[in-house]
Amino acid sequence: MAFHEQRFPLRLSLTTSGGPGRQTDIVSLSNGREARNRRWRFSRRRYDVGTAVRSVADLYAVLEFFEARGGQLHGFRFRDPVDGSSARPGEAVTPLDQWIGAGDGETSAFQLVKAYGDGAAVERRPVVKPVAGSVRVAIDGVEQTGGFSVDATTGMVTFAAGHVPGEGAEIRAGFDYDVPVRFDTDRIKIDLEAFRAGRIPSIPLIEVIP
Template sequence: MAFHEVRFPDNISRGARGGPERRTQIVEMASGDEERNGSWADSRRRYDASYGIRKADDLAAVTAFFEARRGRLYGFRWKDWADYKSGLPSSNLAATDQTIGTGTGAATTFQLVKRYASGAQSWTRTITKPVAGTVTLALNGVAQISGWTVNTTTGIVTFAAAPALGIAITAGFEFDVPVRFDTDTLDVTLDFERLGSITSIPLIEVRR
């Protein structure tokens, strides 16, 4: 996947709109009953960055970013201000936020994930773009300062020595969403005061 490990300007993404999308097929019977089938196992996020543009300099920054990514060609990092932490938005990061695996005595690599739960149901999201310097780990609740590394381009944690059988492996982290522009055209408008705007800047999550 063609991807640039650079993040869209935070001051503009903070004012954007968007969130998760699901794809569900619904067949309605003659009786009025429905049959529903989820076409996607995982959600996919969409955003519109145009709502974050507040001044001409923002417009120039987006245009430069768009040109450097060659439109839709290269993916990039995006901070979803509504969902960028392993824990609750109001809480500080903790090494016990998310369970990412259980020790087997042999496995040394584990994927960062975030679990979304409501009642008895949950969905686990693979985190591939953790933010450098934010990842913390714990084994059975005890923080691990060393003995591990994390690949910030894949979200894979590697231990120098395999955690023992049955050991709970948890992590705390901030993360970005891998996205790309969903257009090859920026429709820019300049008014009489030379203040610019763009009608829409659609972005879509990229999945490998």
């Protein structure tokens, strides 16, 4: 399977339905308590882009993209309409948004991550598809204007020789990002009469690890 560094049409993704899901095993014990086990380390996003289709032109745009990806064969980028930035919705990206690591004077590469949490727990989710040119990096609160590169296909931030963060340095970053997904069907059924009557087709997407 290949991954196409191509983004699903942005104007359609912004009105798509969907979001994260998890898989948890729950066993009821004889004493009435439960044993719960998390099957997946991270949540997995699912979307339905059929809800974004409002015209025949929109429908054709989805079909064209579907054909170019070979149905389920190739993954692609998708902009989550709610969760596509290191900042909270409505806030501007800053280089201080997310903690991505602590320097030790030797490590030069750090994975972009986004934290989700409250007083009880924090989840740090790897971000592997940042938007090219959107990543801002800070060391100990000072934004860096050079000395590092970002791989937009993996989300790795790499510092050049002479710019490797020192022992205990706090590394933070801000960025926009896409979710790597694929179509979760090899068939799109179209009934134009039903479509014109307001019944939209279901066109599911599912997150993948590229």
